[in-house]
Amino acid sequence: MEGLNMTGFNTRLIHGQNINDNQTGAVNVPVYQSSTYAYPDINGKVRWDYSRSGNPTREYLEKQIATLEHGANGFAFASGMAAIHAALAIFKEGDHILIGDQIYGGTYRLINDYFQARGITFTSVNTQDLEAVKAAIQPNTKAIYFEPVTNPLLQVTSVRAIAAVAKAHDFLTIVDNTFLTPYLQQPLDLGADIVVHSATKYLGGHSDVIAGLVVTKTKALGKRIYFIQNALGGVLSPENANLVRRGIQTLSVRMDRQQENARQLIDYLASRDEVATIHYPGIAGSRDHEIAAEECDGFGGVFSFELQDDVDAPAFVNSLQLIRLAVSLGAVESLAELPYEMSHAELPPEERLAAGITPQLIRISVGIEDAADLISDLNQALATATRRQNVHILKRSIG
Numbered sequence: 001m002e003g004l005n006m007t008g009f010n011t012r013l014i015h016g017q018n019i020n021d022n023q024t025g026a027v028n029v030p031v032y033q034s035s036t037y038a039y040p041d042i043n044g045k046v047r048w049d050y051s052r053s054g055n056p057t058r059e060y061l062e063k064q065i066a067t068l069e070h071g072a073n074g075f076a077f078a079s080g081m082a083a084i085h086a087a088l089a090i091f092k093e094g095d096h097i098l099i100g101d102q103i104y105g106g107t108y109r110l111i112n113d114y115f116q117a118r119g120i121t122f123t124s125v126n127t128q129d130l131e132a133v134k135a136a137i138q139p140n141t142k143a144i145y146f147e148p149v150t151n152p153l154l155q156v157t158s159v160r161a162i163a164a165v166a167k168a169h170d171f172l173t174i175v176d177n178t179f180l181t182p183y184l185q186q187p188l189d190l191g192a193d194i195v196v197h198s199a200t201k202y203l204g205g206h207s208d209v210i211a212g213l214v215v216t217k218t219k220a221l222g223k224r225i226y227f228i229q230n231a232l233g234g235v236l237s238p239e240n241a242n243l244v245r246r247g248i249q250t251l252s253v254r255m256d257r258q259q260e261n262a263r264q265l266i267d268y269l270a271s272r273d274e275v276a277t278i279h280y281p282g283i284a285g286s287r288d289h290e291i292a293a294e295e296c297d298g299f300g301g302v303f304s305f306e307l308q309d310d311v312d313a314p315a316f317v318n319s320l321q322l323i324r325l326a327v328s329l330g331a332v333e334s335l336a337e338l339p340y341e342m343s344h345a346e347l348p349p350e351e352r353l354a355a356g357i358t359p360q361l362i363r364i365s366v367g368i369e370d371a372a373d374l375i376s377d378l379n380q381a382l383a384t385a386t387r388r389q390n391v392h393i394l395k396r397s398i399g
């Protein structure tokens, strides 16, 4: 704008400062709150033109996650579901996709009620059973999609083993890495082709943003995802890209503390008679533990446990005071939920039970508070739930 006489007050309000971030010394990428970008002239080649197609704040996050996952390209979406939609939208009518039988309910709904109606077929398989996976392959199988650590039972699948089968049969491996994050596992290094995230969880880390990410191993796959991102337009806003960018900066310190707290909570619960079983890949003695020990750099901050039948599970979660009752996970605050009544309530009761989701199952997403305070919260809730149950039993025996 050199040489231009900018005397108008309103013009100066808008153009009073030269904007050139290379000279600001800002240590963080600015939140580029601009839908469009000016061309120098009609023939000028510009890096940015319109923020659905590309935004510098979003691009920062996209490069950040691609680097962390060791991928070629990253893409940021307005939710985890939008990211998963984009990863599956690269397929077309007539394609067949294998899906893990314990995937997130929202993904299951997207597949069943949206993609199936558009001519893509799916077969649900137990990804822990390689023979079952191989038996489900069809001539038109184009991908396998699964979660290496399942929710809420924390069952672990070997990404390396599944990716090897997929490679041998020439189809893609797509992994939802929400629970582990690139801090604990990099699926692309284990042979996967595409990684998706609900960045709403550990990457954002503060329960203050809904966001999703996709990372591709190759630029060719990146082009296919970019087409969907730009054509369908479910992009992450610059402010939310900034929140996820900032969250990612503290991912490892948060997860270290969450895992340490998880360990202490599990040790406490294991010592209690009211607890029947604990599900956590960090507990030695299971195939889940062996796979996780081999392919992950930690066991994560989520675990679940079953209360004995004579403990009132709803009373237990209702009595928690510090640990909040909520369905999300992966944030700085500890959250508890009852999958049978909350996150998995839309499944018919017999399916819930067949999947091992009993009315006595509690899921905990461990935060970064002091473990001693979390334990005393569990302790008082167990005491209340046991008292309540005793009252029920007493009433039954009197009545």
Ligand SMILES: Cc1ncc(COP(=O)(O)O)c(C=O)c1O
Pocket: 079, 080, 081, 082, 104, 106, 147, 151, 176, 178, 179, 197, 198, 199, 200, 210, 211, 212, 328
């Ligand atoms: C494993 C997993 N994947 C995907 C999603 C969907 O992400 P979002 O809620 O950010 O759309 C969730 C949400 O709970 C999830 O737990």
